[in-house]
Each structure stands twice: as C-alpha cells, then as structure tokens.
Amino acid sequence: MVRTVKAKAVRALKKEERAVLLPGPSGAEPWEVWVLGAQATAECVQTCASPPDNRLRKNSTLALPVSQVFCLPLWLNETDPKQFAGMIPLQLELRGLQPRGNGRAIFDWSVVAQEGARTLVMVGALPSSLPAEIQAEAYDVFDLSARFLPFPENSLTLWLEQDHLAVALTHGRNLVYYQALAEGRITQRVAQDLSCIRATLTMQSILTPLQQVMLWAEAGPAELATLQAALQLPVRQAERPPPKAPASAWKLTPATVGEAKRTREIQRWWTRGFFIAFTVYLLTVVWMLSQFLITTLRVKERHQWQSDHAQAIALVRDTRTAWKQLRPVVDESSYPLELLLHASESIPADQLHLTLFEASDGHLLIKGEAKNVAAAYQFLDKLKGDPDFVGYTWDMGQPHLLPNDLAQLQIEGTRATAN
Numbered sequence: 001m002v003r004t005v006k007a008k009a010v011r012a013l014k015k016e017e018r019a020v021l022l023p024g025p026s027g028a029e030p031w032e033v034w035v036l037g038a039q040a041t042a043e044c045v046q047t048c049a050s051p052p053d054n055r056l057r058k059n060s061t062l063a064l065p066v067s068q069v070f071c072l073p074l075w076l077n078e079t080d081p082k083q084f085a086g087m088i089p090l091q092l093e094l095r096g097l098q099p100r101g102n103g104r105a106i107f108d109w110s111v112v113a114q115e116g117a118r119t120l121v122m123v124g125a126l127p128s129s130l131p132a133e134i135q136a137e138a139y140d141v142f143d144l145s146a147r148f149l150p151f152p153e154n155s156l157t158l159w160l161e162q163d164h165l166a167v168a169l170t171h172g173r174n175l176v177y178y179q180a181l182a183e184g185r186i187t188q189r190v191a192q193d194l195s196c197i198r199a200t201l202t203m204q205s206i207l208t209p210l211q212q213v214m215l216w217a218e219a220g221p222a223e224l225a226t227l228q229a230a231l232q233l234p235v236r237q238a239e240r241p242p243p244k245a246p247a248s249a250w251k252l253t254p255a256t257v258g259e260a261k262r263t264r265e266i267q268r269w270w271t272r273g274f275f276i277a278f279t280v281y282l283l284t285v286v287w288m289l290s291q292f293l294i295t296t297l298r299v300k301e302r303h304q305w306q307s308d309h310a311q312a313i314a315l316v317r318d319t320r321t322a323w324k325q326l327r328p329v330v331d332e333s334s335y336p337l338e339l340l341l342h343a344s345e346s347i348p349a350d351q352l353h354l355t356l357f358e359a360s361d362g363h364l365l366i367k368g369e370a371k372n373v374a375a376a377y378q379f380l381d382k383l384k385g386d387p388d389f390v391g392y393t394w395d396m397g398q399p400h401l402l403p404n405d406l407a408q409l410q411i412e413g414t415r416a417t418a419n
Contacts, residue, residue, distance in 0.1 A: 013035065013056060013059050014037075016037065016038035017035050017036065017037055017038070018035075018036050018059070018060075018061065018245065019033055019034065019035050019036070019045075019054075019056040019059055019060035019061070020033075020034050020036060020060060020061045020063055020143075020148055020243060020245070021033055021034075021048075021051055021054050021057070021060050021061070021062050021063060021139075022034060022063045022145050022148060022243055023063070023065040023145050023161045023162050024047060024161075024162060025159070025160035025161065025162070025163075025217070025240075026160065026162070026163055027162060027163045029047040030048075030049060030050070030162050031047065031048045031049070031050065031051060031053075031054070032044050032046070032047055033045050033046035033047070033048065033054050033055075033056060033060070034242070034243050035056075036243065036244070036245050040244065041242075042242035042243050042244065043242075044242075050133045051133055051134055051136040051138075051139065052133070052136055052138065057136065057138040057139055058138055058140075060139060060141075061139070061141040061142070061143050061249065062134065062136060062139040062141070062142050062143070063143050063144060063145040063147075063148055063243075064126075064134060064142060064143065064144055064145060064252060065134075065145055065161050065162060065166075065180070066144065066145060066146050066161060066166045066168075066178045066179065066180045067161065067162075067164065067166070067180035068126070068127070068130055068131070068134065069124045069125065069126060069144050069252065070097055070124065070125045070126075070127065071122065071123070071124060071177055071178050071179060072091065072092070072095065072097070072122075072123040072124075072125065073112070073120065073121070073122050073123070073176050073177050073201065073204070073206045074088070074091055074120070074121050074122075074123060075118050075119070075120055075204075075205070075206075076088075076118060076119050076120075076121060077117060077118050078117075078118070078119060079114060079117060079118070079119055081111065081119075084109060084119075084121060088107060088109060088121070088123055089104075089105055089107075091123075092105050092107065092123070092125055093105075097125050099128045105125055105126075106125065106126040106252060106253065106254070106255060106258075107123055107124060107125035107126070107252075108123075108124055108250035108251050108252055109121045109122060109123045109124070110122050110147075110174070110175070110246075110248075110250075111174075112171050112172075112174045112175075112176045113171055113172065113174065120171065120176070120206065122174075122175060122176050122177065124144050124250060124252065126252055126254060126255075130254050134254070135254045135256050135257050136257070137257050137260050137261065139257075141249055141251075141253075142250075142251070142252040142253045142254065142257070143246070143249055143250045143252060144178075144250060144252065145161065146166070146168050146175060146178040147175065147246045147250065148243035148244060148245065148246065149168070149240070149241070149243060149244075150241055150243075150244050151168050151170050151175060151214070152170070152212065152214055153170050153172050153173040153211075154170060154171075154172060154208055154209065154210055154211045154212075155169070155170055155210060155211060155212050155213065155214050156168075156169050156194065156198065156210055156212075156213050156214070156231065156233070157169075157170075157213075157214040157215075157216065158186075158213070158214070158215050158216065158217060158227075159215075159216035159217055159240050160184065160216075160217045161180065163184045164180055164181060164182070164183070164184050165180075165181040165183060165184055165185075165186070165190060165217070166178065166179070166180050166181065167179050167181060167194060167197065169197070169198075169201065169207060169210070171206065171207060171208055172208060176201075176206055176207070177197070177201055177206070177207075179197065181193060181194075185219075185223065186219055186223035186224075186226055186227050187223075187226070188226060191226050191227060191229075191230035191231075192230070194227075194230060194231060195230050195231065198210070198231065210231075210233055211233070211234075212233055212234050212235070212236055213227060213228070213231055213233045213234070213235045213236070214236050214238065215227070215235060215236065215237045215238070216237075216238060216239065216240035216241075217240075219237065224237070336357075336359035339357075339359045339364060340357050340359070342386060342388040342389065343357065343364075343366060343383065345386075346379060346382035346383050346386050347379060347382075348375055348378050348379060348382070350371070351370060351371045351372075351375035351378065351379070352368050352369065352370040352371065352375050352376065352379050352409075353368060353369060354366065354367070354368040355367045355368050355369060356368075362414065362415035362417060363412070363413070363414055363415075364392070364411075364412065364413035364414075365410070365411075365412055366409075366410070366411040366412075366413070367408075367409070367410050367411075368408075368409055369402070369406045369407065369408055369409070370399065370406065370407045370408075370409055371406065371407070372405070372406075372407055373399050373401070373407045375407070376396070376399040376407045376409040377396075377399075379409070379411075380394060380396050380411060383411065383413070389413065391415050391416045391417065392413045392414065392415050392416075393413065393414050393416070394411060394412070394413050395411070395412045395413075395414075396409060396410065396411040396412075397409075397410060
C-alpha cells in the first residue's frame with residue numbers, strides 16, 4: 001500500500017511542537033517532515049530530497065535511517081544505568097565497532113528489560129563514515145528513525161525505508177533490534193535473513209516468543225506466503241502509522257557535525273571575547289579622551305580666569321611678598337623688646353648685667369658681664385629652660401675673665417625656623 005502526502009505550505013512550528021525528519025519509503029520521496037504535536041498528534045507537512053532541503057531543519061530532529069546506525073542488543077551484568085556508559089564501549093570494541101585511532105564511538109542506548117541482576121539494553125552506534133547528506137550541521141538533534149515508530153509488542157515488523165526493507169523486533173513493548181535488509185521486496189533471501197535474525201536473538205535470550213509479523217508495506221500473495229512459511233507466524237498488513245516521539249531522545253550527532261559545532265562555538269566565544277575586549281578598549285579610550293578634554297577645558301578656563309583677573313592676582317602676590325618682609329616685625333614672638341624682656345627675666349639677681357642685645361630675624365646676640373663664671377653659666381641655663389625661648393638653640397663660648405675679676409660673656413641664639 002502506498003501512502004501519499006499532499007504538498008502543503010510549510011507553516012511555522014508552534015511552541016509545543018517539534019519537527020522530525022524521517023526517511024521516506026521510496027527514492028522518489030526519500031525524506032518526510034513530520035510535525036509532532038503536544039497531544040500525540042502527527043502531521044506530515046513536507047517531503048524533500050535531502051535533509052538540507054527541510055525548511056524546518058533548525059527546529060527538527062534528524063532521524064537517521066536504520067541502514068546508517070548499527071544495532072547491538074546486550075545483556076549487561078549491572079542494574080545501575082550510571083555504569084552503562086563505561087561498559088558499552090568495551091562491548092563495541094569487542095565487536096569491532098570502535099573507531100580506529102583516537103576517535104571515540106558515538107552511541108546511545110535504551111533499557112529494554114531487567115531480569116534479576118542484569119539489564120537488557122539496545123545500543124545504537126554510528127559507523128566511522130556516513131553519507132554527506134545526513135551530516136547536516138543545521139540539526140541540533142540526531143536520533144534513530146525506528147525509535148519514532150510505534151511497533152506492536154512481541155512482533156517482527158517490516159517497513160520500507162528509501163526503497164529498502166527494514167526490520168524491527170520488540171521485546172514486550174520495547175524495541176530491541178532493528179536492521180536494514182538488502183532488498184525492497186520479500187524474497188527467499190529476505191525470508192532467510194529474517195529467520196537467521198530471529199534464531200540468533202532467541203539463542204542470546206534477547207527475544208521473547210513472537211506473536212505476529214506486521215507488514216507496513218505492499219506485498220503480493222506469493223510474498224506473504226513466503227514470509228509466513230519462513231517465520232511460521234501470522235502475518236498482518238497495515239499502513240505505517242504516524243510517528244511518535246520517544247520518551248527520551250538519543251544523542252547520535254555525527255563526529256564531523258559535532259566537531260564543526262564545537263569549532264563554531266569556539267569561534268563564537270573568540271569573536272565574543274574580541275568584541276568585549278575591543279569594547280572595553282574603546283570605552284577606555286573614550287574615557288581617557290573625555291578626561292583629557294575635560295582637563296584641557298578646565299586648564300583653559302583657569303588660564304582665562306587668570307587673564308581676566310591678572311591685576312588682582314598681581315596685587316595678591318605683591319601683598320604676600322610685603323607680608324613676608326613684615327613678618328619679623330608683626331610677629332609678636334620676635335619683637336626685639338619682647339625678647340629683651342624675656343632675656344632680662346632670666347638674669348640672676350645682682351649677678352650679671354647686659355652690655356649688648358641684638359635681635360634680627362630669629363637670631364639673638366647677647367653680651368654681658370657676669371659677677372663670675374658660674375653666674376654666666378647660670379644665665380645660659382635659664383635661657384635654655386625659658387618657655388618663651390622654646391625652639392631656640394644657644395651657643396656660648398668660654399667666658400673671658402677681666403682684670404676686675406668679672407666674667408665677660410657672649411651668647412648667640414638661633415630659632416629653628418630662622419633662615
């Protein structure tokens with residue numbers, strides 16, 4: 001039976017919808033675009049010659065044909081799903097499905113059944129090379145076409161994919177094995193292949209007893225008889241049902257696509273980093289330029305203000321100079337008479353009289369005659385301890401004895417702030 005798809009205008013996907021690109025039954029229409037709705041509805045909206053021709057490819061899952069994905073059902077002596085990712089690559093390597101060199105196998109799996117301490121899983125692995133048309137970088141998700149078809153339980157199902165028959169077997173309700181066959185019609189060779197597949201899986205305790213053969217393709221009476229005779233099972237024929245999204249998606253992104261996406265992501269980060277750095281650089285340059293312009297304007301304003309107030313500034317400078325010159329006069333702490341008064345207060349009673357007192361800009365010169373040398377040193381000690389002369393340093397040479405036994409002295413004092 002042939003399912004026809006009318007050409008439809010490709011509409012935009014709704015928020016709750018997801019598109020899936022499935023292999024078509026014939027080479028005339030090799031790919032079908034289905035829109036899967038939130039209410040388990042499915043609608044075929046387009047047929048196309050290759051995955052890049054899908055107008056909804058940016059929001060689609062590319063369901064790889066079964067001919068491009070190896071199937072490996074395995075019993076694993078483990079029930080913890082976290083351990084499967086480390087166990088499956090060893091099984092792939094034992095069967096020669098591990099890529100040569102440093103490449104890693106691209107695979108995913110689904111749990112089919114658990115019995116005691118072991119788990120039956122169905123593994124799908126990509127070969128080392130794939131046709132260029134299905135390595136489409138515009139797709140975010142790559143899965144397996146057989147996982148989107150609702151197979152009947154405990155059945156062997158046949159359907160057409162791109163002019164070749166494909167077979168799927170279920171363990172209970174779960175898909176456990178799939179394979180692409182060499183021909184597009186039911187022949188003796190196809191019947192023998194199906195018998196071998198069934199026998200092999202049965203010996204490995206992978207299959208439960210099959211109940212029927214489901215045929216989703218056109219076949220004549222002779223083909224149906226050949227199929228029933230080879231498998232000894234009732235054969236039912238129906239149209240292939242609409243696809244249904246699996247409970248969880250597989251990640252079968254081809255290596256070249258994954259590498260190209262990583263390269264683009266790295267380039268985006270580099271580009272983003274460059275633009276961020278360039279933006280920071282520009283902002284820094286703009287800030288520095290603005291500060292320079294602001295400073296230039298302020299300097300210009302100051303110069304203009306100085307030009308406008310040149311006379312006032314000159315007056316201030318002249319006044320400051322005059323005050324510096326008058327400082328010794330107007331500073332009461334340096335009045336000569338004030339200093340003479342303080343010095344006379346330090347003279348020991350009836351022990352000394354002054355003959356000369358000079359005060360000039362923080363310098364003092366005192367001459368006198370003391371009753372004896374001890375009185376001269378007593379006068380010097382009082383000057384040093386006088387709080388009115390704090391900040392002064394004093395220097396007195398050896399007093400000179402006169403013929404009348406008086407001691408002639410000369411003391412010099414210097415204030416610390418004096419020039």
